[in-house]
Amino acid sequence: MTVLLLAGLTLLITRKDIRLSCRTAWPVVAVCALRLLYDIGNFLGHHLDWDTIGLPAQTLLFLAAAAVFALPLRDRVLAIGFSLTTLLLGLICLFQRYAQGVDRPAGLNGGDWAAVEFAMFVLLLVLLSMLQALRTSTHRSDRWLHIAAVVVGLYGAVLTQSRGPLLAFAPVYLGLMLWYAVRSHLWRRMLVLSGVTVVGMLAVTATLHKEMVDRLAVVSTDISSYSTDDSPAAIAIRERLEMWRVAWQAFREHPLAGNGLEQFGPYVRHQVALGHADPAIAKYVHPHSEYLESMFAGGLPALLVLLLFLGVPLAYFARHANHSQESVAVSAVAGLMVIGIYALCAFSDNVFYRAMPQSLYLFLVLGLAVDIGRRLRHTPTR
Numbered sequence: 001m002t003v004l005l006l007a008g009l010t011l012l013i014t015r016k017d018i019r020l021s022c023r024t025a026w027p028v029v030a031v032c033a034l035r036l037l038y039d040i041g042n043f044l045g046h047h048l049d050w051d052t053i054g055l056p057a058q059t060l061l062f063l064a065a066a067a068v069f070a071l072p073l074r075d076r077v078l079a080i081g082f083s084l085t086t087l088l089l090g091l092i093c094l095f096q097r098y099a100q101g102v103d104r105p106a107g108l109n110g111g112d113w114a115a116v117e118f119a120m121f122v123l124l125l126v127l128l129s130m131l132q133a134l135r136t137s138t139h140r141s142d143r144w145l146h147i148a149a150v151v152v153g154l155y156g157a158v159l160t161q162s163r164g165p166l167l168a169f170a171p172v173y174l175g176l177m178l179w180y181a182v183r184s185h186l187w188r189r190m191l192v193l194s195g196v197t198v199v200g201m202l203a204v205t206a207t208l209h210k211e212m213v214d215r216l217a218v219v220s221t222d223i224s225s226y227s228t229d230d231s232p233a234a235i236a237i238r239e240r241l242e243m244w245r246v247a248w249q250a251f252r253e254h255p256l257a258g259n260g261l262e263q264f265g266p267y268v269r270h271q272v273a274l275g276h277a278d279p280a281i282a283k284y285v286h287p288h289s290e291y292l293e294s295m296f297a298g299g300l301p302a303l304l305v306l307l308l309f310l311g312v313p314l315a316y317f318a319r320h321a322n323h324s325q326e327s328v329a330v331s332a333v334a335g336l337m338v339i340g341i342y343a344l345c346a347f348s349d350n351v352f353y354r355a356m357p358q359s360l361y362l363f364l365v366l367g368l369a370v371d372i373g374r375r376l377r378h379t380p381t382r
Helices: 002-014 016-024 026-045 050-057 059-070 075-099 112-134 140-159 163-184 187-208 210-217 219-225 236-253 264-273 290-320 326-345 355-377
Strands: none
Touching (some): 002 059, 016 026, 016 059, 026 050, 026 290, 075 140, 112 140, 112 163, 112 326, 112 355, 140 187, 163 187, 163 326, 236 290, 264 290, 290 326, 326 355
16 A cells, blocks of 8 residues: 555656546545545544544545556456455455354454455455456456356355345346446346346355344344333344434434544443443444444534535446446446445445445545546547
8 A cells, every 4th residue: 555655646746647537537536535624624623532533544545546547557457356356355254154163254354343344345346356257358267267256255245144235235236237238238148147146145045054044034023123211132233223323312412513533432331321322332333324423423514525425426437337438337337336335335334434444445436536537538539
C-alpha cells in the first residue's frame, strides 16, 4: 500500500494525462472526500479521541492510490490476481473448517467477530471472478481458473455461515447473469449457469452443512419472539433487534448532531447500567447496521453522506454498464457489484467499521472509476 501511495502521488504530480483521467471520475472522488471531511467534522465537533479518526483517514491513502488505475494496466494479470486471491481465501475457509475445526471461518487475522465481513469480502471476489469467466475475451485456461475460484470461493463462503452476505449475494449474482444475457443474447447459457449455481449452493448447504439451514430457519422465530421485556438472550437476531432499537432511540435524542463516531459501545453500556437495554448487547460497539450506525453517529446529515457515498458511485457505474466497449462495461459492472454487495449487507451489519472491508470498497470503487475515466479518454468518438 505504501508503494501504491507513493506511485499515485508521483503520477498525480508529474503527469497531466493521469490527472485528466482522475478528473473524469470526479463525482466518485468527490463523494469519498466528502465522507472523509464529514467524519473529520464529527470528530472535531464531538471532541473525540485521536484513535477515532484513524480509520476514516485511510481514505487519503486510497484517493492517492487510485491514480495508479489511470495507467494502462494489464487486464489479464489483474483478473488472474483477483481469482487467485479468491481461490486462496476459499481454501483458507476449507483449512480452518476441516483442519483446524473452526466452526465459522473468519480469515487470517479477523478473529471470530470477522466472519460476516470476511464472507462479504470473499463473495465479492467470487462475483469478480465470475464476471471474468463470462467475458468473451477471456483465454480458455484463464476461464477455468476463474471458474475454480468461483466454486472454491462460494464453498468457503457457505462455511462462514453468514446469512447476510449470502442473502445479499443472490440478487447481485442474478443481476450479473441478467446483464450477461442481455449483452450476449445467450439466455439459455445464463439460465444454465444460474441453475447450476443455485442447485450447487443448495446441495452443499442442505447435505453437508445443515447448520446454515438451521440458522436461516430460526430467523422468523427470533423476530416474532423478540420483545424489549424479554430476559437476556444470546441469539444473534434478537441481539440485532435490540441494538437497532437502542440505536434508533439514540438517533431520536440527537437527530441532527448525532452522538459521535465510535460511541455506540459507551452509549449501550450506559443504557444497560440504567436498565434501559438488554445486558446481552453490552459487549457490542456497533449496532450491526451501517445505516443506523450513521444515524447514531451523525444524525440525518451522516445518513445523507452515507447514501451519497453509495449512491453517487452507483449512478456513475450504471451510466457506463452498457458501454459498447467491453472493457468499460466490465469495469462498470464490477463497480455495480461492489456497491450492490455493500449496500445490501449494510442493512444487517456494519461494513465500514473495519479496515478490511473499507479498504476493499475504497480500493475497488475509486480504482474502477478512474480506470473507466482512462478508458473513456482513449475511446474514439463516433
